[in-house]
Amino acid sequence: MPELPEVQTVIDDLTAAGLPGRRILSVDVRRPGTVRPLSPGGFTCNVTGLTFGTISRHGKFIHFSLSGGISILAHLRMTGQFELTADMEPGDPHDRVVFSLDDGRVLRFHDTRTFGRLICTSNPDEILGRLGPDALTAPLTGEQFHAMLQSRRRQIKALLLDQSFIAGLGNIYCDEALFTAGIHPLRSSSSIDQNEAARLLDAVHSVLRTSLRNRGTSLGDGETNYVSGGRAGENRSALRVYGRRGQACYQCSAEIEKIYVAQRGTHFCPICQPFYRK
DNA sequence: AATACAGCCTGGACGC
DNA sequence: TGCGTCCAGGCTGTAT
Numbered sequence: 001m002p003e004l005p006e007v008q009t010v011i012d013d014l015t016a017a018g019l020p021g022r023r024i025l026s027v028d029v030r031r032p033g034t035v036r037p038l039s040p041g042g043f044t045c046n047v048t049g050l051t052f053g054t055i056s057r058h059g060k061f062i063h064f065s066l067s068g069g070i071s072i073l074a075h076l077r078m079t080g081q082f083e084l085t086a087d088m089e090p091g092d093p094h095d096r097v098v099f100s101l102d103d104g105r106v107l108r109f110h111d112t113r114t115f116g117r118l119i120c121t122s123n124p125d126e127i128l129g130r131l132g133p134d135a136l137t138a139p140l141t142g143e144q145f146h147a148m149l150q151s152r153r154r155q156i157k158a159l160l161l162d163q164s165f166i167a168g169l170g171n172i173y174c175d176e177a178l179f180t181a182g183i184h185p186l187r188s189s190s191s192i193d194q195n196e197a198a199r200l201l202d203a204v205h206s207v208l209r210t211s212l213r214n215r216g217t218s219l220g221d222g223e224t225n226y227v228s229g230g231r232a233g234e235n236r237s238a239l240r241v242y243g244r245r246g247q248a249c250y251q252c253s254a255e256i257e258k259i260y261v262a263q264r265g266t267h268f269c270p271i272c273q274p275f276y277r278k
Numbered sequence: 279a280a281t282a283c284a285g286c287c288t289g290g291a292c293g294c
Numbered sequence: 295t296g297c298g299t300c301c302a303g304g305c306t307g308t309a310t
Contacts, residue, residue, distance in 0.1 A: 001302080001303065001304080002304095003304095060304080075304080075305085076304095077303085077304050077305070078287085078288095078302080078303055078304065079287090079288085079289095112287085112288065112289070113286090113287045113288055113289085113302095113303090114286085114287060114288080115286070115287065115303085115304070115305080117305095152280085152281095153280090153281090154280085154281070158281085158282090161304085163304085163305080170303080170304070171302090171303065171304085219302095222289070222290065223288085223289055223290080224288080224289060224290085224302085262282080262283090263282090263283065263284090263303085264302095264303070264304095265301090265302075265303085
């Protein structure tokens with residue numbers, strides 16, 4: 001499931017592969033919903049002939065800057081993948097949008113579950129502006145983060161998943177960060193003290209940095225598995241609670257539990273993450 | 279205003 | 295073997 005480290009890995013791979021500087025010769029939109037709110041014809045018309053510039057990120061959005069002041073904001077959601085290949089291989093039924101480039105290569109947006117989106121816009125801030133500070137790159141102090149948590153009354157896990165609060169965390173890294181910080185996922189955000197807030201912010205950073213070094217987390221789900229640059233991520237072995245229900249906690253040997261918070265499977269250690277502060 | 283939650287979608291795991 | 299059922303989850307729209 002692409003979260004911040006997976007999205008950054010995709011950007012790094014596309015940049016290293018030389019996408020910036022390539023001109024779009026033609027576009028084949030195979031699933032109209034992927035380019036909403038534009039029509040396939042509108043999307044194609046807007047980007048054909050333009051050249052890719054820098055590729056950046058805010059939260060889980062990939063921001064492709066194109067020539068002419070046009071942007072494509074891409075969101076991978078659950079199963080979106082970009083592949084840059086030498087030429088068009090036999091049609092894959094899950095390729096949703098295919099860009100033909102001026103060096104003979106093809107950029108394909110592949111998305112099994114079709115939740116992903118490619119949004120063409122001349123005003124990317126209209127969308128990116130709704131996001132909270134980036135979970136990895138925002139210059140946020142522990143004190144500021146504590147104030148942010150104090151201003152809300154919500155289960156901490158649900159709040160960390162809210163992209164308008166902080167952008168880039170998904171289900172896996174929320175669970176991992178809360179474990180690292182020793183905070184129970186059902187705690188109210190307003191109950192978290194300054195030391196805990198600082199610990200949580202550090203945990204968010206360290207969990208994301210570790211995963212980024214490992215090219216993200218792939219879970220081995222076959223067709224829906226996360227892949228970038230033809231490679232799966234290698235962070236799975238670094239996960240300490242996610243997907244480990246019933247297994248022994250690496251810190252205290254208690255059984256990892258799984259509950260549901262904000263309709264998301266949530267993994268935690270009942271001993272290392274007590275509901276009441278010690 | 280802030281919070282809660284159904285629905286979107288499909289491959290894979292599971293039980294019979 | 296093959297069918298049916300359930301699960302995974304990021305985000306939007308709607309309800310409270």
